[in-house]
Amino acid sequence: MKIVSINKTNIVNLSNCTALPDKFVDVHILTLRQLRSKLEPAEDSTAYEASWFMKHPELIFCTIPDGDATLTVYKNRFYTYTKFGYTCVIRIDFKNIEYERDELFTNTEDIPEKEFLDKPFLATLAYIGEMQWEANSEKRETYHKAFSIDGDEKEWNPSLATPCFLEMMEELECLAKRNTRLYTAVKNLSVLQQTIVVLLFFRSNTQKQIADRLQVSPQAISQALERAKKSLKKQLEDLYK
Known part of the structure; x- marks a missing residue:
């Protein structure tokens, strides 16, 4: 079953790139099974926050732009799905996919691992990432408005926000500036x-x-x-x- 269609031209769109890691994989041929075989053994059960991955770029296995989103696969069998500045952390070793047959999410189907394990991994990871990102939207909106001044999500009130939240926002702002600098530098070539x-x-x-x-x-x-x-x-x- 084809889960999602990926526009291959997005993969080399420099305006979407977030980094230039030392090693890239050929996303057109690697299956999910092959991807998993190239990562470290599944021994870590820690639940990491997105900010933790920002501090450990040495763990990046590959970074793949996909339209408005970016997928970054890490050697410790996690990947992040980032879209419009918001990041979801997802494990690589999932066993099935809940597939929505309609936009109202009233008709779903569980797709077993055997159906996608030997298919290109990008389509599978992108689909799961988008579903998780959408699922977090209501929680994300409530969380951010609680810490913003006048609920505009543009200026943050330090007396309301937790240190962890402020640190995350500072890191996201720093990363965005780096992305802009990198893109500009490449365009100057x-x-x-x-x-x-x-x-x-x-x-x-x-x-x-x-x-x-x-x-x-x-x-x-x-x-x-x-x-x-x-x-x-x-x-x-x-x-x-």
Whole structure:
């Protein structure tokens, strides 16, 4: 059963990216079973908050833009689904999916693991993430309005908000600024450099594959990549001091 349709062009849309991790997977071919096999053994039963994952980027396995949302898979068998600044934390080792057959959620069906385990993992994780994000909407609205001044969710009252909440909002604001800086830095590269960055980091192409695709020499790709790295490092060096 096809759970959800994913527009593949979103996967390389730099305006949606949140990071450039060292390793990316080919989202067009990895199944959920294969993804699970590449992650650490399921030994951790801790319930983590979204803010915890922001502090541990070294655990990122891959980051995948999907329209307005971003999925980040972590090596400890969790993934986060972030949309409009709000993040859901979900375990990778779920056993079934509750599939809504209509928009009123009056007709549902439990899809067993065997139906999606050997299908591309992106569609499954995106569907579950969207459902969890929607399920949290009422709780999220109540929670945020309780801490905001005049209920506008734009200015926060420190006397009402918990330290954990204020810390989370500060981290989200910081992350948003980093995202903007990264996107701007990539857009400042030449067209060739942008293309190489996308194909190398978001499509898992090797430098030789990129050279063949663009019909230029591998040396030209290597040189352009080095120039792109130097440019990005110069533009973003203050973020990593």
